[in-house]
Amino acid sequence: MAPPDPPLWPxxxxxxxxxxxxxxxxxxxxxxxxxxxxxxxxxxxxAEDTPAFLRRELSLGSLxxxxxxxxxxxxxxxxxxxxxxxxxxxxxxxxxxxxxxxLWTNEGRLFVKPVPHFLLDPAFCRINLQxxxxxxxxxxADTCRTTPRKVALGFLYTYACLLSSESDFHVAxxxxxxxxxxxxxxxxxxxWKTLARELLRMHERDPHPRFLRAELRxxxxxxxHRFTRLPRFxxxxxxxxxxxxxxxxxxxxMTAATVFVALVLTAMQVGLATERLKDNAAFQQASYxxxxxxxxxxxxxxxxxxxxxxxxxxxxxxxxxxxQRTCREVDHTMSNTNLxxxx
Numbered sequence: 202m203a204p205p206d207p208p209l210w211p212x213x214x215x216x217x218x219x220x221x222x223x224x225x226x227x228x229x230x231x232x233x234x235x236x237x238x239x240x241x242x243x244x245x246x247x248a249e250d251t252p253a254f255l256r257r258e259l260s261l262g263s264l265x266x267x268x269x270x271x272x273x274x275x276x277x278x279x280x281x282x283x284x285x286x287x288x289x290x291x292x293x294x295x296x297x298x299x300x301x302x303x304l305w306t307n308e309g310r311l312f313v314k315p316v317p318h319f320l321l322d323p324a325f326c327r328i329n330l331q332x333x334x335x336x337x338x339x340x341x342a343d344t345c346r347t348t349p350r351k352v353a354l355g356f357l358y359t360y361a362c363l364l365s366s367e368s369d370f371h372v373a374x375x376x377x378x379x380x381x382x383x384x385x386x387x388x389x390x391x392x393w394k395t396l397a398r399e400l401l402r403m404h405e406r407d408p409h410p411r412f413l414r415a416e417l418r419x420x421x422x423x424x425x426h427r428f429t430r431l432p433r434f435x436x437x438x439x440x441x442x443x444x445x446x447x448x449x450x451x452x453x454x455m456t457a458a459t460v461f462v463a464l465v466l467t468a469m470q471v472g473l474a475t476e477r478l479k480d481n482a483a484f485q486q487a488s489y490x491x492x493x494x495x496x497x498x499x500x501x502x503x504x505x506x507x508x509x510x511x512x513x514x515x516x517x518x519x520x521x522x523x524x525q526r527t528c529r530e531v532d533h534t535m536s537n538t539n540l541x542x543x544x
Contacts, residue, residue, distance in 0.1 A: 209327070209331055210323065210326045210327045210330055210331045210350065211354070211399075211403045211406075212323055212326065212354070212357070212396070212399060212400070212403070213323055213399070214323070214392070214395050214396040214399050215322075215323060216321055216388045216389070216392040216393060216395075216396050217318070217321050217322060217380065217382055217388065227248065228318040228319045228322055228325060229247040229248055229251070229254070229319060230247055230317070232244050232245065232246060232247070233245055233247050233254050233257060233258065235253075235257045251329055252329065252346075255329055255330070255346075255349055256349060258299065258317065259299055259348075259349040259352045259353055259356075260299060260300065260352075261299060261300045261352060261411055262298075262299075262300035263300070263426060263430075263437060264300050264411055264422075265411075266429060267422070267425050267426065267429060268410050268411060270425045270429070271410075271411070271414050271417065271425075272414075273421050273424075273425060274414070274417040274418050274421040274422050274425065275414040275415065275416055275417040275418060276414065277413050277414050278414070278415065279358075279359075279362040279415055280303060280359045280362040280363050280415035280416060281362070281363075281415070281416065282362070282363060282364075282365045282366065282369050283363045283364060283369040283372050283373060284366065284368050284369050284372060286311050287372065289309075290309050291305060291309050291310065291311045292309055292310050292311065293311055293313055293372075293376050293378075294310045294311065294312050294313065295313060295314075295315060295376065295377070295378070296312040296313070296314060297314060297315065298312075298314060299314055299352065299356065301314065301438065302314040302356065302359070303359060303415050303416050303417065304416075304417050304418075304419045304422060304438075305416055305417070305418060305419060306419045306420070307418075307419075307420055311416070312419075313363075313376075313378060314356070315377060315378045315379070315380070316356075316357070316360060316378065316379055316380055317380070318380040320353055320356070320357060321380060321388075321396075326353070329346075330346050330349060330350045330353060331346065331350070332345055332346050332347065332350075348409075351407065351408070351409040352409055352411070354400075354403065354404070354408075354409070355404075355408055355409035355411060355412030356412070357400050358400050358401075358404045358408070358412060359412060359415055360373075360378075360397075360400075361396075361397040361398075361400040361401055361404075362415065364393065364397065365397075367390055370390055370393060374387045374388075379393075419437070419438060422437045422438075423436035423437045423438065425437075452506075455499065455502055455503065455506075458498075458499075458502075459499055462494075462495045462498065462499075463495075465491060465495075466491070466492065466495055469484075469487075469488045469491065469492075472484060472488075473485070473488060
């Protein structure tokens with residue numbers, strides 16, 4: 202029995218087609234960043250190892266381990282149009298990471314990954330995202346491209362939802378979310394409509410579970426990540442990059458809580474001065490308990506913030522020491538090189 206044909210790249214619309222006689226250009230990025238086996242950040246050439254680049258470019262990172270918990274971070278629905286997010290006061294933040302695409306923050310930011318040029322080139326996708334013949338798609342294998350292909354198609358489907366109207370399309374071009382042609386001209390609106398309708402038809406076949414829920418709240422993703430990454434308790438995306446912002450953010454809510462506690466204590470003090478409540482045993486007991494809480498609560502809250510800062514400091518200390526050691530080694534190497542040159 203002959204093996205089944207490998208899954209094909211279903212998108213055929215060529216929205217970036219060039220004029221006849223136009224030369225082909227390199228549609229890959231200039232470089233890409235990744236971590237090697239030792240955990241060091243490395244900058245690579247995507248043209249040297251295109252499959253490795255695509256695995257990195259189309260990776261969902263830690264979201265893969267949280268797929269069954271994503272119900273806590275977002276509803277199962279398609280992405281809202283781009284103009285709707287702007288009407289809600291959200292700032293469109295361009296981020297070139299697939300695992301941050303359509304995550305939004307409580308501060309009103311929406312992370313959006315621009316469409317890479319190569320994903321709108323059907324010929325490139327057929328070569329690099331189409332499984333080879335006799336590919337064991339039902340088992341994990343280096344040659345199987347099922348997961349990157351599903352991520353790419355799910356990602357393009359979110360853009361079919363984001364850019365529903367011509368207003369969305371103009372906003373996307375203004376933010377440079379869509380690639381441009383070789384002559385720096387934008388994609389035609391009529392061509393985009395053809396591609397979007399094609400993406401809608403093929404999305405129902407076998408969608409990637411990540412893109413069944415479009416917008417995800419980052420604060421809840423951080424919560425899920427902390428409890429699925431025990432005992433490190435790391436957030437998914439750390440919004441604070443120094444200890445000053447850590448204390449500043451926590452002191453803000455502590456100050457608001459202190460004002461509320463002061464108002465309650467003032468009301469209780471007035472109540473104890475009245476004839477009806479000064480001899481009420483239950484009210485006096487409640488006032489006593491709340492007074493103790495007002496004294497110990499801020500101290501405990503501030504102590505927890507200090508312990509959190511110390512926890513992050515101890516956790517980041519090996520990384521800081523490693524960087525310091527690396528800098529000393531580089532300085533020592535450069536000094537030896539200069540001495541050799543002088544000799």
